Amino acid sequence: AQSVTQLDSQVPVFEEAPVELRCNYSSSVSVYLFWYVQYPNQGLQLLLKYLSGSTLVESINGFEAEFNKSQTSFHLRKPSVHISDTAEYFCAVSKILTGGGNKLTFGTGTQLKVEL
Amino acid sequence: GAGVSQSPSNKVTEKGKDVELRCDPISGHTALYWYRQSLGQGLEFLIYFQGNSAPDKSGLPSDRFSAERTGGSVSTLTIQRTQQEDSAVYLCASSFSGRTTDTQYFGPGTRLTVL
Numbered sequence: 001a002q003s004v005t006q007l008d009s010q011v012p013v014f015e016e017a018p019v020e021l022r023c024n025y026s027s028s029v030s031v032y033l034f035w036y037v038q039y040p041n042q043g044l045q046l047l048l049k050y051l052s053g054s055t056l057v058e059s060i061n062g063f064e065a066e067f068n069k070s071q072t073s074f075h076l077r078k079p080s081v082h083i084s085d086t087a088e089y090f091c092a093v094s095k096i097l098t099g100g101g102n103k104l105t106f107g108t109g110t111q112l113k114v115e116l
Numbered sequence: 117g118a119g120v121s122q123s124p125s126n127k128v129t130e131k132g133k134d135v136e137l138r139c140d141p142i143s144g145h146t147a148l149y150w151y152r153q154s155l156g157q158g159l160e161f162l163i164y165f166q167g168n169s170a171p172d173k174s175g176l177p178s179d180r181f182s183a184e185r186t187g188g189s190v191s192t193l194t195i196q197r198t199q200q201e202d203s204a205v206y207l208c209a210s211s212f213s214g215r216t217t218d219t220q221y222f223g224p225g226t227r228l229t230v231l
Contacts, residue, residue, distance in 0.1 A: 032216050043120075044207065044222040051217055090159065094216050097164050099171025101147050101214035106159035 002027045002093050006107035014115055015083050021076040021110045023065075023091030032094040033074040034104065035065055039087045047089070050074065061085075086114045118142065120223035122208050128229045129198055137193045137226045141210030148191050149211075149220060150175075150183060154204035162206075165191060166214055198230045 005024045013019045025031060035047040048059040055067040065076045074091060088111050092104040121140045129135050141148050150162040161175040165185045176182075180199075185191040195202055205225040211218035 036222075043224040044209075046219050046221075049219070092159075096216060097172040099164075099169070100166055101149070101164040101172065102216045103149070103161045103164065103172070103175075104151075104159075104220065105161070108158045 002029075002031075002095050002105050004091050004093050004105055004107035006091055006110050008110050009108065010111045010113065012113045012115060013081055016080050018079050019077065019081050019085075019112065021089050021091075021112065023074045023076065023107060025072055025074060025091075025093045027072075027093060032102070033065075033067060034092040034094065035059075035063070035074075035076050036090045036092060036106075037087045038090065038109075044090065047076075081112070081114050083114050083116065085112060087112060120208055120210050120221050122206075122223040122226050124226060125224065126227045126229075128231065130231050131200060132197055134194065134196045135198055135228065137195075137206050137228070139191045139193070139208030139210075139223060141189065141191070141208070142221055143189075145210035145212055145221075146188065147211045147214030147218065147220075148185060149209045150191070150193050151207040151209065151222075152204045153207055153225070157204075159207075162193070164214075195228075198228075200230045203228055203230045 033050045036044045037047045048057045050067045058064045088109045091107040094102040123138045148165040164172040167188045180196045183193045207225045208223045209220040211220045
């Protein structure tokens with residue numbers, strides 16, 4: 001079975017500091033990995049995804065994640081955070097379903113709190 | 117364009133009552149998913165639709181839960197004889213075709229509270 005572990009439930013950080021949100025996965029098959037973000041009182045939004053090819057993927061707002069097969073990790077990083085990055089971040093792995101489609105299995109989430 | 121919409125945004129019900137939650141996916145998206153977000157269980161998959169068919173219902177927690185989709189568009193999740201453990205945020209997502217490369221777009225969710 002596939003699973004995702006996010007070890008840090010909360011990560012406080014000062015504005016303009018770097019941040020890393022950790023994600024480890026377990027899967028016996030090829031993986032497709034995602035980071036979703038949930039801003040306060042909003043729905044889940046896709047931040048970035050790894051499907052194949054380059055192991056480093058980037059989002060439009062400065063986040064990046066690197067797929068590391070040997071360490072079964074997909075950590076999310078940003079070199080300089082902004083107050084507006086305060087949100088909950090979910091790592092997810094995809095599993096192909098019967099009849100097509102793909103089910104996302106999510107980690108428990110990491111609350112990123114950016115402070116001035 | 118319009119995203120995934122869900123209604124109601126909040127629903128408070130008494131234990132034992134039936135509830136219906138609605139999802140309007142993005143127009144043209146053939147794949148539709150229901151997930152549940154609760155304090156105890158985190159985010160968990162419930163059911164997947166491709167068109168009007170539900171090839172995977174493996175995440176439905178009990179036979180009190182059912183869902184249907186009509187016209188390849190709107191979906192309704194029904195919970196019968198609600199229990200307090202059903203309290204959660206129910207999320208709907210849609211994607212263009214259901215392939216892994218397709219992004220799942222989530223709605224804002226329906227917060228269900230069972231008293």
